[in-house]
Amino acid sequence: AAGVIQSPRHLIKEKRETATLKCYPIPRHDTVYWYQQGPGQDPQFLISFYEKMQSDKGSIPDRFSAQQFSDYHSELNMSSLELGDSALYFCASSSWGLAGVRFFGPGTRLTVL
Amino acid sequence: AQSVTQPDIHITVSEGASLELRCNYSYGATPYLFWYVQSPGQGLQLLLKYFSGDTLVQGIKGFEAEFKRSQSSFNLRKPSVHWSDAAEYFCAVAHGSSNTGKLIFGQGTTLQVKP
Numbered sequence: 001a002a003g004v005i006q007s008p009r010h011l012i013k014e015k016r017e018t019a020t021l022k023c024y025p026i027p028r029h030d031t032v033y034w035y036q037q038g039p040g041q042d043p044q045f046l047i048s049f050y051e052k053m054q055s056d057k058g059s060i061p062d063r064f065s066a067q068q069f070s071d072y073h074s075e076l077n078m079s080s081l082e083l084g085d086s087a088l089y090f091c092a093s094s095s096w097g098l099a100g101v102r103f104f105g106p107g108t109r110l111t112v113l
Numbered sequence: 114a115q116s117v118t119q120p121d122i123h124i125t126v127s128e129g130a131s132l133e134l135r136c137n138y139s140y141g142a143t144p145y146l147f148w149y150v151q152s153p154g155q156g157l158q159l160l161l162k163y164f165s166g167d168t169l170v171q172g173i174k175g176f177e178a179e180f181k182r183s184q185s186s187f188n189l190r191k192p193s194v195h196w197s198d199a200a201e202y203f204c205a206v207a208h209g210s211s212n213t214g215k216l217i218f219g220q221g222t223t224l225q226v227k228p
Contacts (some may be wrong), residue, residue, distance in 0.1 A: 004156075033215060042203060042218040043157070056208075056215050090156060100145055100164065100213055104157040 002026050004093050004105035012111045013081050021076040021108045025093030031055070032074040033102060034066060035090040043090060049074055081112045115140045117206050119219035126194050127227045134189040134222050136178075136204030145207035146187045147216065148178055152200045160202075163187060174198070199226045 005024040013019050025032050031050045035043040036059075045058035049068035060066075063081075068074045078085060088109050092102040116139045126132050138144050145164050149157040161172025168180040178189045187204060202222045208214040 042221050045215040106156040
């Protein structure tokens with residue numbers, strides 16, 4: 001069965017650089033969630049989209065932005081990267097018919113040097 | 114505000130022994146509760162969820178959890194642990210009145226399995 005795809009799986013950037021993380025939800029899923037998990041931490045909600053519209057916003061820095069495209073994939077854009085942005089970034093997808101079940105992707109590990 | 118607390122940061126059990134991971138939530142209405150498992154460097158896999166109905170829910174890999182409103186708890190159990198169960202376990206609650214709201218995670222419990 002198809003799963004949530006995230007790319008790249010690993011990314012190394014320098015401070016003050018930009019990064020773009022991509023998430024491809026399971027086909028026919030209309031909702032995408034982004035989470036950030038620091039080392040040894042629990043996942044923290046960043047932002048979510050439903051039908052290409054932002055549905056909720058969490059602790060996402062102003063340096064980050066995200067959007068969901070017409071094909072339902074989503075991109076998380078991160079600018080002016082800081083050392084503290086080093087984390088595992090998860091994307092999860094869901095659909096209304098799944099009664100709240102979210103499927104998580106494998107994550108993108110971002111390292112900022 | 115909704116919150117989730119996992120009191121045990123680290124638990125070690127022997128293979129074949131029973132397991133209970135604790136989870137307490139804070140929410141006024143009926144919560145939507147989840148348990149996820151995460152292997153090192155991997156994504157989060159859903160073990161089970163509770164939305165309503167029977168308070169004892171069965172999940173994958175032989176796990177079950179019981180929702181106890183009086184204790185604001187949703188503890189995860191397994192009668193006999195396998196070495197492959199060693200992982201990080203997260204309890205989560207969906208924010209708001211919908212089961213599609215953002216998930217609020219507990220701090221996680223690391224399970225170590227002794228041979």
